[in-house]
Amino acid sequence: MANLHLEYHLQLLQHLRTILVALGEAEQVPEESHALFLERFDELLTLLPQDPLESQYLGQDLLCQVIQRYPQIAHLVPRDLLWFFAGDCLHFMPDDELDLYQALEERRHEAEQNDEPFDWHQEKQLLSLRDPSGEH
Template sequence: MASAQLDYHLHLLQHLRTILAALGEAEQVPEESHALFLERFDELLTLLPKDPLESQYLGQDLICQVIQRYPQIAHLVPRDLLWFFGGDCLHFMPDEELDLYQTLEERRYQAEQNGEAFDWHQQKRLLAQPDEGSQH
C-alpha cells in the first residue's frame, strides 16, 4: 500500500519535472539557476524512493521553491504533493482544502486498519462533491 502511494507521488513529481523542464526550454526563466534547480529536483526523484522520510525536507523545500520561483506554474503543482510533503507546503493550502485532506487521511488509515482497499481518487472526488442529497 505504501509503495503504491509513493509511486503515485513519484509520478506527480515526474509530471511536475516535465513542466519545469518545459519552462527552461521556452526560455521563460534564467537558465543557470534553473539548471541548478532541476539538478536538485532530480536529486529528490532519486532519493525519495530510497528513503522517503529523509527526503521529506528536501521535498518540502523544492515544492515551496517551485511555487515561489515559478509563480506562472504554481497552479499546476499537484495539490496532493503539497499534502504529501506537508510542513511549509501546507501554507499554500486554504483551510477547507486542509480539512479535505485530513479527512482523506483518516479514511485511508481506517481502511488500512480494517484491511480494506482504499481508492484515494474516488474518496477525494466524493469528499469534494457538494452534499446535495443530505438535506432530507
C-alpha cells in the same frame, strides 16, 4: 498499499518535472539557476523511493521553491504533493482544502489498518461532493 501511495506521488513529481523542463525550454527562466534546480529536483526523485521520511524536508523545500521561483506555474503544482510533503507546503493551501485532505488521510489510514483497498482519487471525489465548501 503504502508503496502505491508513494508511487502515485512519484508520478506527480515526474509530471511536475516535465512542466519545469518545458518552462526552461521556453526560456522563461534563468538557464543556469534552473538547471541547478532541476538537479536538486532529480535528487528528490532518486532519494524519495529509497528513504521517504528523510526526503520530506527536501520535498518541502523544493515544492515551496517551485511556487516562489516559478509563480507562472504555481497553479499547476498538484495539490496532492503539497499535502504529501506537508510542513511549509501547507501554507499554500486554504483551510477548507486542508480539512478535505485531513479527512482523506484519515480514511486512507483506516483502510490500511483494516487491509482494505483504498482509491485516493475516488475517495477525494466523494469527500469533495459531500463537502459543499470544497467546491471552488
